[in-house]
Amino acid sequence: MAKKKTKFDFDPVISALGGRDNVMSVSASTDLMKITTKTKLTDEQVAALKAIPVWDDVSFKGPDLKLVPNDDIEFDDYGSQLTQALTRNNANIKTKNVVGRVLDFVSQIFIPIIPMFAGSGILRGLLVLSTELHWLSANSSTYHILYAASNAVFYFLPILLAFSAGRAFKVDQISSAVIVAALMEPNIVNLLHHGATTGITHFFTIPVVLQQYSSTVIPAFLAIWLYSYAEKGLKRIITPTLQVIFVPLLALVVVVPSVLIVVGPIGIYLGQGLAAIMAWLVKANSTITGAVIGGLWPVFVIFGLHWSIIPIIWGNLASAGHDFIIPMAATSNFGIAGAAMGVLIRARMAKTRSLASSGLISLLVAGIGEPTIWGFAIPMRRPFIAACLGGASGGAVIGFFHVDGVAAVFGALTTLPGFATPTFIWYIVGISVAFVVSTLLTVIFGFDETKLGVNK
Structure with a gap:
């Protein structure tokens, strides 16, 4: 049933907040409003807010007042109207821009997954260390079982994100997870041509460009964003007695093909364009190429664009026995590790330090950056920027000295043998620069721990 729309009276809210002049900043997402007051x-003002029949929860998140709406209102409409009411005739109030609101929204979706990121990253690191020290054979069944346990959260990340995003978009979470799971279902995967990364098939007569969706982020967000409109639209035209059957049915029929038809080409063509830019940059200036790859590789992975660069790496390894992109990309991991170290040094809250230490271990031992990127770097923003700048600095060094790698491995301390070429010393210099620059920038410019939802 669609949510009822109401003509809202904001005077009680403004009064409980101490008036417009007492409000410093305000931001609203689909399921949360945060307000900072001077x-x-x-206690009386908080009680007055709680008494207004709009909020399920009124609490403090660090210096911010956190207001969670109930399900009886159309909060997108309420939140925007309340923001306008609070900021009207008050130029001193700061409102977050679109990028800030999007990052806050994305962080809310990732927060429930953060603990499993940390645990999986450490387990992956321990497995790598165990095989390097010959405590465990990579061919043993024990290894494969433990590897599956450590890799599941990364491989099935789109499904987990879809479930979490379903709550943020206020749609059915199970349906959200199933829609994204369809993108990774074996019948879709088998349509990829001869195990290649991409392929073309058809939905009736409409071309469908396929890509690998495991471990990606953006396709899951776009799928659930589209599903949120589909579900709300279907509930308006289907009677409540039939919704339990026909809303999921029609959503699957409409959303899954739509995502494959639209998202697939976007990812593929952006990736191909990126690969072409990389090829041009290498010919033009290897130092700039290293800075671009080292600084932006985490962004490429987030959007799934790295799949178009990986075939270039494989081709170089097959034809020449070495590749220049691998060491450039490796510096991004050490840039991220530097951000984790910087957070570990400067953080005051125990939970933040715990996230930073687990992220640092998983990066240095296993080369796994997701626990750091999504666990705290992106939510706190400045550490992510520092990581990118550190990776760019190290990548520039790698590019300037034409460093090569001889194996398709992640950047980590345990994968150093993959860069055992005559340029090995410059690889060490490059990753050290990335780590140190990122650490220093994170410590110097700091971060806001309250963005992680921790208060102690």
Whole structure:
């Protein structure tokens, strides 16, 4: 049933907040409003807010007042109207821009997954260390079982994100997970041509460009964003007694093909364009190429664009026995590790330090960056920027000295043998620069721990 729309009276809210002049900043997403006031609200003011029949929860998140709406209102409409009411005739109030609101929204979706990121990253690192020290054979069944346990959260990340995004978009979470799971279902995977990364098939007569969706992020967000409109639209035209059957049915029929038809080409063509740019940059200036790859590789992975660069790496290894992109990309991991180290040094809250230490271990031992990227770097923003700048600095060094790699491996301390070429010393210099620059930038410019939802 569609949510009822109401003509809202904001005077009680504004009064409980101490008036417009007491409000410093305000931001609203689909399921949360955060307001920062000049003076801390009294118990009476908080009680007055709780008494307004709009909020399920009224609490403090660090210096911010966190307001969670109930399900009886169209909060997208309410939140935007309340923001306008609070900021009207008050130029001193800061409102977050679109990028800030999107990052806050994405962080809310990732927060429930963060603990499993940390645990999986450490387990992956321990497995790599165990095989390097010959405590465990990579061919043993024990290894494969433990590897599956450590890899599941990364491989099935789109499904986990879809489930979490379903809550943020206020749609059915199980349906959200199933829609994205369809993108990774074996019948879709088998349509990829001869195990290649991409392929073309058809939905009736409409071309469908396929790509690998495991471990990606953006396709899951786009799928659930599209599903949120589909579900709300279907519930408006289907009677409640039939919704339990026909809403999931029609959503699957409409959303899954739509995502494959639209998202697939976007990812493929952006990736091909990126590969062409990389080829041009290498010919033009290897130092700039190293800075671009080292600095932006985490962004490529987030959008799934790295799949178009990996075939270039494999081709270089097959034809020449070495490749220049691998060491450039490796510096991004050490840039991220530097951000984790910087957070570990400067953090005051125990939970933040725990996330930073687990992220640092998983990076240095296994080359797994997701626990750091999504666990705290992106939510706190400045550490992510520092990581990119550190990776760019190290990548520039790698590019300038034409460093090569001889194996398709992640950047980590345990994978150093993969860079055992005559340029090995410059690889060490490059990753050290990435780590140190990122660490220093994170420590110097700091970060806001309250963005992680921790308070102690």
